Amino acid sequence: MVLNKGVLLETAQQRELHLVxxxxxxxxxxxxxLDVEEKYVCKPMQDAAPTWAIAELGPELTPYLSRASARKAVAAVIASHDLKTARAVVELGVxxxxxxxxxxxxxxxxSEIAVELTAPSIPEQKAGSEISDPARKVQPSLPQLLPLSKAADEIHERAYKPLAPAAVKAAAEAxxxxxxxxxxSLEAEVGRVQARIxxxxxxxxxDAEVVE
Structure with a gap:
């Protein structure tokens, strides 16, 4: 109904049917x-715009965007990025x-998913870089500290990266x-690690001295 009213009003405005x-x-x-107050005349056209924008997502996804607020959120993704990104956002949201x-x-x-999927990735630090990274300091000389020195890198590579939104989305589909x-299982293991920390x-x- 909103879409129909919006289209009819837009067509009527373009063809100047009010003069006729x-x-x-x-x-x-x-x-x-329309039997509405004059100040509400433009609203159907404004509400119809996001509906037009999301129509290209296809009949398998648009039914999940029945609320105007959801249509506006996805229309914003299409406007700021592209249809492919919007489709990925809706699929993950559904x-x-x-x-x-x-x-x-x-x-x-x-909107949150859109931010997660489009956030710029932080480039990996190259070997020999002068940028200081507390989690990647020079390996300690004491053998007792070596396992702990490697722990953060291991967690980053084996747990943090696989939990990237795109990777999880692909796994969820599979x-x-x-x-x-x-x-x-991972959540339980993280809990155990936190308790150990x-x-x-x-x-x-x-009174141990902390060296920066």
């Missing part, structure tokens, strides 16, 4: 035809919503049940 009907003001004429027992993704979540199991900090002498 004997009116000099298109807004006054449209308000009379997958999450279904997993949570919801009928459709919210506009807020769609086998969501198995993915959920892996995430549960808390215990380890208690073993550091209070």
């Amino acid at each position: 009907a004997g009116h000099t003001n298109s807004a006054v004429w449209a308000a009379d035809v 997958t999450e919503a279904v997993d949570q027992g919801k009928k459709r993704p919210t506009a807020a979540r769609l 086998d969501p049940v198995t993915l959920a199991g892996y995430l549960d 808390v215990a380890a900090r208690k073993l550091i002498p209070v």
Whole structure:
């Protein structure tokens, strides 16, 4: 209904049908035809614009964008990026919503996913770079500290990178049940590591000097 009204108003405005009907003001004429206040005449055209924008996503995705706020969020992604990015955002949003027992993704979540998928990646630091990275300091000479020195790099490579939104999205499409199991296992392991870190900090002498 919103789309139909928007299209009809836009067509009427372009063809100046208000003049044909004997009116000099298109807004006054449209308000009379639609039986609404004059100040609301432009709203159907404004609401119809996002509907037009998301139409190219296809009939398999557009039903999940029945709310105007969701359509506006996705239309913004199309305008600022492209249709391919918007489709990826909606697909991931729908997958999450279904997993949570919801009928459709919210506009807020769609906007968050868009930011996650389009955020610029931080380039990896090249070997020999002069940029200081606390997690990648020179390997310690004491053998007791070597395993801990490598721990952060290992977690980054083996856990943080595989959890990138694009990688998780692909895994969810391939086998969501198995993915959920892996995430549960990983979450439990992270909890154990966190508990060990808390215990380890208690073993550091209070007056120990911290070298920057």
